[in-house]
Amino acid sequence: MTPASLPELLVALPALAVVMAALLVVLVEALWRRTIARLIDGIALAGLGGAAFLEALSLRAGDGGPAIYRGAAAASGGAAAALVRQDALAAFGGLLILVAAAFTVLVGGAYVARRGLRQAEYTAVVLFAAAGMLLLGAAADLIMIFLGVEAFSIALYVLCAFRSGDRAGYEAALKYFVLGSLAAGFLLYGTALVYGATGSTELARVGQILSGPDGGATAGQQTVGLAGLTLLLVGLGFKMALVPFHHWAPDVYQGAPTPITGFMAAATKTAATVALIRVLWTAFGGLSATWLPAVAALAVVTMVVGNLAAIVQADLKRMLAYSAIAQAGYVLVALVAAATGGVAAALYYLLAYGLAKLGAFGVLALLDGQGGGRAADAAANVADAGAAGERPAAGPRDATSLADLAGLGRTQPWLAATMTICLMSLVGLPPMAGFLGKWMIFQSAVDGGWMWLAIVLVLNTALSAFYYLRPIGWMYMVEPKGDAVPEVGSGASFALTVAVLGLVAALVSGGIVRVARAADAFDRRPPDAPAGLPPELGTATPAATATPAGTAP
Amino acid sequence: MSGLDPAFLIVGALAIVTAVGMILAKNVVHSALFMVAHFGLTAVLYLLLSAPFLAAAQLIVYAGAIMVLVLFVVMLLGRQEALLDEPIVGQRWLALAALGVLGAALVRVAALGVPAAPEGGTAVVPPAFGSPAAMGDALYTQWVLPFEVVSLVLLVAMIGAVVIAHFQRRPRNEKAGNPAIAADATEIPSPRA
Numbered sequence: 001m002t003p004a005s006l007p008e009l010l011v012a013l014p015a016l017a018v019v020m021a022a023l024l025v026v027l028v029e030a031l032w033r034r035t036i037a038r039l040i041d042g043i044a045l046a047g048l049g050g051a052a053f054l055e056a057l058s059l060r061a062g063d064g065g066p067a068i069y070r071g072a073a074a075a076s077g078g079a080a081a082a083l084v085r086q087d088a089l090a091a092f093g094g095l096l097i098l099v100a101a102a103f104t105v106l107v108g109g110a111y112v113a114r115r116g117l118r119q120a121e122y123t124a125v126v127l128f129a130a131a132g133m134l135l136l137g138a139a140a141d142l143i144m145i146f147l148g149v150e151a152f153s154i155a156l157y158v159l160c161a162f163r164s165g166d167r168a169g170y171e172a173a174l175k176y177f178v179l180g181s182l183a184a185g186f187l188l189y190g191t192a193l194v195y196g197a198t199g200s201t202e203l204a205r206v207g208q209i210l211s212g213p214d215g216g217a218t219a220g221q222q223t224v225g226l227a228g229l230t231l232l233l234v235g236l237g238f239k240m241a242l243v244p245f246h247h248w249a250p251d252v253y254q255g256a257p258t259p260i261t262g263f264m265a266a267a268t269k270t271a272a273t274v275a276l277i278r279v280l281w282t283a284f285g286g287l288s289a290t291w292l293p294a295v296a297a298l299a300v301v302t303m304v305v306g307n308l309a310a311i312v313q314a315d316l317k318r319m320l321a322y323s324a325i326a327q328a329g330y331v332l333v334a335l336v337a338a339a340t341g342g343v344a345a346a347l348y349y350l351l352a353y354g355l356a357k358l359g360a361f362g363v364l365a366l367l368d369g370q371g372g373g374r375a376a377d378a379a380a381n382v383a384d385a386g387a388a389g390e391r392p393a394a395g396p397r398d399a400t401s402l403a404d405l406a407g408l409g410r411t412q413p414w415l416a417a418t419m420t421i422c423l424m425s426l427v428g429l430p431p432m433a434g435f436l437g438k439w440m441i442f443q444s445a446v447d448g449g450w451m452w453l454a455i456v457l458v459l460n461t462a463l464s465a466f467y468y469l470r471p472i473g474w475m476y477m478v479e480p481k482g483d484a485v486p487e488v489g490s491g492a493s494f495a496l497t498v499a500v501l502g503l504v505a506a507l508v509s510g511g512i513v514r515v516a517r518a519a520d521a522f523d524r525r526p527p528d529a530p531a532g533l534p535p536e537l538g539t540a541t542p543a544a545t546a547t548p549a550g551t552a553p
Numbered sequence: 554m555s556g557l558d559p560a561f562l563i564v565g566a567l568a569i570v571t572a573v574g575m576i577l578a579k580n581v582v583h584s585a586l587f588m589v590a591h592f593g594l595t596a597v598l599y600l601l602l603s604a605p606f607l608a609a610a611q612l613i614v615y616a617g618a619i620m621v622l623v624l625f626v627v628m629l630l631g632r633q634e635a636l637l638d639e640p641i642v643g644q645r646w647l648a649l650a651a652l653g654v655l656g657a658a659l660v661r662v663a664a665l666g667v668p669a670a671p672e673g674g675t676a677v678v679p680p681a682f683g684s685p686a687a688m689g690d691a692l693y694t695q696w697v698l699p700f701e702v703v704s705l706v707l708l709v710a711m712i713g714a715v716v717i718a719h720f721q722r723r724p725r726n727e728k729a730g731n732p733a734i735a736a737d738a739t740e741i742p743s744p745r746a
Binding site: 019026068070083084118121124125128129131132135143144147148150151154155157158161162164173220223224227 | 658695696702703708712713715716
C-alpha cells in the first residue's frame, strides 16, 4: 500500500506530525513577531503527543506495519521496495525519541529563556531533529538511513552552537560537524558498496540476496557487501559513539548546551541503535557468522575504554559523555546476542538508559549558572584553552563540575534525589530500571553462547559504579558552598518527575518488557535461514504479505 | 565485466592527482584551483558513466556556485600559507599504512571476482538513462519521499544558519570600525603580514 490520504500517510510516517508542529512553531514566531512561550510549548507538545499516539498504534504491529513504498512502477522486477516501514521496532524507538524530545523542549525552554536565547527556533530545531530520528528509526532503505542521519545531525550541529558567542558551544558544533560529515561520507560509501554488491539499497532485499541459497550471492558479492557493512558500521558507530569512533563525544557533550547534551545522549543513541539493528540483522543477518566477532570486539573496546576514561573525568558532562560511550557498548552486547532476545533487551535498556540520562542532564541544566568562577576550569578540557580564556563564555556558566553538586542534598533535596535515582539506574543497581535492562542483556548474551562477553559486561558494571557513585557522595557528604537556589520551572520539574516515575514504572510493569519483546519481531534474517523462507518481496502485493517474523522467542 | 575504458582510467587518474594536489598545496589559492580541476574531472567521470544531467549539475553547483563561495572565503580571510603540521605523531605514515591495508583488501576482493552488473541492469544502458527527464521521473515518482526529506534537511540548515548568524551583540564587543563584524572581530584571523 502506498498511502493516498493524509491520515494514511501519518500512520505510516508519524515523523510528519512532528515536522508539521515544527513548521507551525516557525510560522507562529514569524507572524506574531514576539515569542509566546506557552503557545510554542503547546504546539510542540501537541505535535509530539500526536506522533506518540501514532507510534503507539503500530506498537504491536506484528505483520510488518504500514510502509511507504517506492511507487508501484518500481523498476526492480515489479516488486515494490519499502522506503520506511512503521513496524513495532520503529514504534518503540520512536516513542523513546518522542519522550526525549518532549523532555528537551520542557527542560530546554527554561534554560533557553534564562539565557535570553530564541525559544521558538530552539523548539523548532529540536522538533526537526526528532523528526529526523523518527525517520531513521523507521528507515527500511539505506538511502532513508542516510537522509535520516543527515536530517537530525544538521539540526544537532545547530543546537550545539545555539548559545550565541559561546566558544565552547561553537567548538563543539564545529567538531561535531566536521567529524559528522566524515561519518556521513563513510555511510554513503558503505551504501554505494552494498548497492554495488546487490543492486539494491532496500535492507530486506539486500538481506535476501546476500543470504540463503535463493539469493545466489557469489563470494565476491558477499565480500563487497561486507566491505559496505564495515563502512556502514563506522558511520552509524560514529553516531552511537562507539570506540574507536567516539573522539567527538566528550568535547561535544561538554560544549553543547546541557539540555541538548541530554537529548543527544538519549535520542541519538536510540535512533542510531535501531538503524544499526536493521542494518546488521535485516540486511546482513545471513552473514552474521563473519561479522559477529568483530562487533563483539567493538562492544568490549567500547565498554572498557568508556568506563576507564569516565573514571578520570573531573567534569560531570565529560564523565556522563564517557559513560554514554560505555553504555553504547552494553547495547552492542545486546545486538550481538540478537538471536536470543537481545533486541528486546537492547530496547528496554535504551529506555532505562535514556530516561536516566535525560534526568541526569536535566538536573545539570537546571543547576546551570550555579557554578561560579570556574570558567577556566571548564575551558581546560577544551583544546583551545588559551583562546577560550581570553573571552569568558556568554551568560551564566553551565554547572558541570563535581564541586557544583556540593551539598545539593541539603539545598535541593528533590533535585539531588532525582540525580541519585538516575545515576543508580545507570550503574544498574537492583531497585532501578537499569538493573532489569542489564539483566536482560546479560541473559540474552548467556543464552546466545556469549558467556565471556557477559562476564566483561558485569566486570565493567562493577568498574562503572565507582564514577557513578562519586557525584552522589558530593551531593550528600560535602557542605554546600553557597546558598543560591536554582529556579525550577513547572514544565521542567514535571519532565523530571516523569523521568523518575518512568524509571520506576519501567521496573514494576511487565508490560514494557512485553512490548519490547513484541518489537523484537521485526523483519530480520535469522543467522541460519531455512531455505523455505518465503521471500516477502517476491510477491506483487507486499502489503498483503505478512513479514516473516524473526525467530524471536 | 568488460575491461576498463581507457578514457575512464585517464580521467580517474587525473582526478586522484588533483585531489591529492588540493590537499598538499600550501597555497590556499592553488588548493582552490586544484579543487576546480577535480570538480571538472568528476563531471567528466559522470559523463563517461552516461549521467549527463549529473555532470551538468556537478559543473553548475560545485565548479560554479560552491567554488565562488570558496573563493569569497579565501578573499575575506586573506591568503594564508596552510599549516601542514601533523597534530598526531606519525599521522602520514599511519594514513599510508591504512591505505596499504585498503589496497590489499581491494586486490583480494578483485581476486574473488567483481560482482556482476546490478540486478535488472545491463551493461548497455537505455538511451534515456541519466537524462534530465529520467532523473525527474525517478525523483518525483519513486523517490519522492527521500526528495521531500532532503528539502526538510535544507530547511533545517537554513533556519540553523539564521539562528547561528543572527546572534545578539553585546555592547562589550562593539568596537570602532566595521560594526557588521565587530562582535566577531576577535575571531577572524588576521592575514599574515
